[in-house]
Amino acid sequence: MGISSISERNMREMIQxxxxxxxxxxxxxxxxxxxxxxxxxxxxxxxxxxxxxSSIAGEYVRSLLSETSPVPLISVRDYSIPRHVDKDWVVIAVSYSGNTEETLSAYREARKRSCTIFSVTTGGELKRVSDTSYVQLIPSGLQPRAALPMLLSVTLNLTQSFLGLDHTDFNEVSRQVALSKKEWVGNLMSPETLASKLNDSVPVFFAHGHLAPVAYRAKCQINENAKYTALSWEIPEANHNEIEASASYKRFSFLPIFLESHFENKRMDQRFSATRAILSSANGLVLKIGSRDRLEEMLSLTLYLDTVSLELADLNGVDSLSVDKISELKARLGG
Amino acid sequence: MGISSISERNMREMIQxxxxxxxxxxxxxxxxxxxxxxxxxxxxxxxxxxxxxSSIAGEYVRSLLSETSPVPLISVRDYSIPRHVDKDWVVIAVSYSGNTEETLSAYREARKRSCTIFSVTTGGELKRVSDTSYVQLIPSGLQPRAALPMLLSVTLNLTQSFLGLDHTDFNEVSRQVALSKKEWVGNLMSPETLASKLNDSVPVFFAHGHLAPVAYRAKCQINENAKYTALSWEIPEANHNEIEASASYKRFSFLPIFLESHFENKRMDQRFSATRAILSSANGLVLKIGSRDRLEEMLSLTLYLDTVSLELADLNGVDSLSVDKISELKARLGG
Known part of the structure; x- marks a missing residue:
């Protein structure tokens, strides 16, 4: 299916x-x-x-490359960049619409500091202000959150170039992620089943390392597609505070969901297992998906959880496409 | 009151x-x-x-100095440090007990990379492995979370030395934060009143910039002292996802609490005001406290919210001192 055949009004097609x-x-x-x-x-x-x-791609890249990169990879989700970012830094500005106020403001700051800036966008103001030789245009017509696969492939390959690393072959990744749907029948429960299990509860995702941004993505997709609350916390940090809150999980219908990885060391596996045992009265769920490497694990889980967020929207009779409150906020700010 | 007069069994004395x-x-x-x-x-x-x-101090310092520091300030809440941290980086290892497994593991990695490492601790394994000329000992006898003021004063002043900045005078800060209790009667509601308002709800803290780690601290204190759920999100990022979840805030008894600052620009004030308007059906609360600068604003709000977490524990008949689940986790991990 080419992008031109995806309906602009259909979130399910976008996620498929x-x-x-x-x-x-x-x-x-x-x-x-x-x-x-x-x-x-x-x-x-x-x-x-x-x-x-548009920030998720950068978070995925950071978590994937933090053990490889000889230089810091940082992300800014705000109007301004830290003072230490100077002309010797490379900036990637990602805005699907090209009109995100905070990103444009941070872009202008980076410009003033003479950073080298690459832009990834469909157009808008970001395209207008960027040097044409440094803008990677991507197809428009999707909701920004559904454009993650495109934003990620560009952001990861560009970052690999900055760092002198080989490019990930996204043709192959694409094939593997498509195949991962088989796991939905075997290892995992169907997205419909998970959605109905978590309906009437507040899903609380726990994850570590490269799966931490996947947990945050799941929270955001549930927020935006299903207009529904969700939380995400990182282990081991959550072991030092959040686990004490589990005494009130039943009172507030919180349901822990553990995103576990095949690529963790034994100590981290023990930590997840101990955390699950301590939270056992909350009847948590474990999600673990077969894959060949960390990137494919991240993306296969993302596709699965994106689909769960759609099913949750359907269960609640909610339109998964519209984001009225985000639009209202922009209108109120005159943006 | 000197630290020796604080009872090891009394969280209220520690917070006072x-x-x-x-x-x-x-x-x-x-x-x-x-x-x-x-x-x-x-x-x-x-x-x-x-x-x-023991991680909160570093978060406070990072948010305070990101506009000043000519070099990156990063924090690690995990077993290992990013690859790019090399011998030219300075590391501050903070562990009140001195026996935090993840911190000791990251310490050892930093050692192998020949980083200069300063330790801040009461003793334990961290003191044992550290070079004596690089350990700042602090008084023991408190719960780690109640030691924040000591950990922060040391961490901020050390970081100021690394960066060639003048030291903050904590005698003066201490005086101002003590005076801020007057605001509890005037501008804010009493901690007891706020605790009873949020009891039976899930508090959702929203904050920006230097108040974002204060929101996270409040979440952690409510978790650990009251054994109660709480969330914290950052604005503007939350404007792009979390606000859509507010459609289900009533269903799950979520109560937004906005930590607002006297030191924000007009645009950020507009953003908070627009966010409040969009979430108005959830009957959110605004907390804003008078102070002379950002650090005092952070600490005055922290003291207030720490006290709220105690009152919430009392309301629920919960022992604010013990953290049985965290202890159980350590026992399960054999640590």
């Missing part, structure tokens, strides 16, 4: 296209060339700008 | 001592000297290690 969207964008050669030039020049760090659905 | 604890620790001269030497040598960045109550 997730695997295909991973291989939709081919980054322009001249942009790759410029990204590789940064690696040759040497850079102090990479700073990701973006809000909401 | 908050202002005094801000000026309890005098950093050793030789440690200041070594910290200043780092500034002269030049450093690539500062990395804070710590978990739970």
């Amino acid at each position: 296209a997730f695997p295909e969207l991973l291989r939709t964008v081919k980054i322009d050669d001249r942009i790759i060339e410029r990204a590789e030039r940064e690696s040759e020049k040497g850079l102090k760090g990479v700073c990701f700008l973006g809000m909401g659905g | 001592a908050f202002p005094e604890l801000l000026r309890t620790v005098k950093i050793d001269d030789r440690i200041i000297e070594r910290a200043e030497r780092e500034s002269e040598k030049g450093l690539k960045g500062v990395c804070f290690l710590g978990m739970g109550g």
Whole structure:
């Protein structure tokens, strides 16, 4: 299915296209060339700008590359960038619409500091202000949150170029993530079943490392698609505070959901197992999906949980597409 | 009140001592000297290690200094440090007990990479493994979460030395934070009143910038002292997802609490006001406290919200001191 065949009014089609969207964008050669030039020049760090659905790609890249990158990878979800980001930093500004107020403000600051800035957008103001040789355009017509696969493939490959690393082959990743749907029948429960299990509860996602941004993504998708509350916390930090709150989980219908990985060491597995035991009265669920590496694990779980958020919207008779409150906020701010 | 007069079994006394604890620790001269030497040598960045109550100090320092620091300030709440942290980074390892497993593991990694490491602790394994000229000892006998004022004064002043900045005078800060209790009667409602307002609801704290870690601290204190759920989200990021969840706030008894600052620009004030308007059906509360600067604003609000967490514990007949689940987790992990 090409992106042109996805209806602008149908969130289910957008999420079904997730695997295909991973291989939709081919980054322009001249942009790759410029990204590789940064690696040759040497850079102090990479700073990701973006809000909401457009910030998730940067979070995924950071968690994937923190053990590899010789320079800091930071993300900014605000109007301004930290003082230490200077001309030797590379910035990736991600805004699907190209009109995100905070991202444009941070972009202008980065400009003033003479950072090298790459933009990833469908157009809008961000395209207008960016140097044309540094803008990777991506297809429009989706909700920003459904564009994650496109934003991620571009952001990861660009960052790999900055760092002199080989590019991930997203054709292959796309194929594997499509195949992961088989797990929904075997290892996992169906998205409909999980949605009905968590309906009338507040889902509380627990995850570590590369799955922590997947937990946050799940929270956001449940918020935006189902107009429904959800939380995400990181282990081991949550072991030092949140587990004490579990005494009130039943009182407030909180349901723990553990996103567990096949790529953790034994100590972290023990930690999850101990946390589950301590929270056992809350009848938590474990989600663990088969995959060949961490990136595919992240994306397969994301596709699954994106689908769960749709089913939850359906169960509650909610339109998964519209985000009226976010639109109202922008209107109130005159943006 | 000196720390020796605080009962080890009384969380209320520990929290009442908050202002005094801000000026309890005098950093050793030789440690200041070594910290200043780092500034002269030049450093690539500062990395804070710590978990739970011992990680909050680093978060406060990062949010305070991000607009000033010429180098990245990062925090690690995990077993390992990012690859890019090398011998030119300065590390501050904070563990009140000195026996936090994750912090000790990250400490050992930093050691292997030949980072300069300062430790802040009461003793334990962290004291044992640290170079004596680089350990700032602090008085024991408190719960780690009640030691925040001591951990913060040391961490902030050390970081100021690393960066060649003047030291904050914590005698003066202590005086101002003690005076801020007057606001509890005037501008704010009493901690008892707020606790009874939020009892039977799930408090959802919203904050920006330097007040974001204060919101997270409030969540943790409510978890640990009252064994009660609480959430914290950052604005503007929450404007892109969480506000859509407010459609279900009534269904799940979520109560928004906005921590607002006297030190924000007009645009951020507008954002808070628009967010409040959109969430108005959830009957949210605003907390805003008078103070002379951002640090005092943070600490005055922290003292207030720490006290609220105690009152909430009392209302629910809960022992605010014990953290049985955290202890059980450590026992299960054999730590």
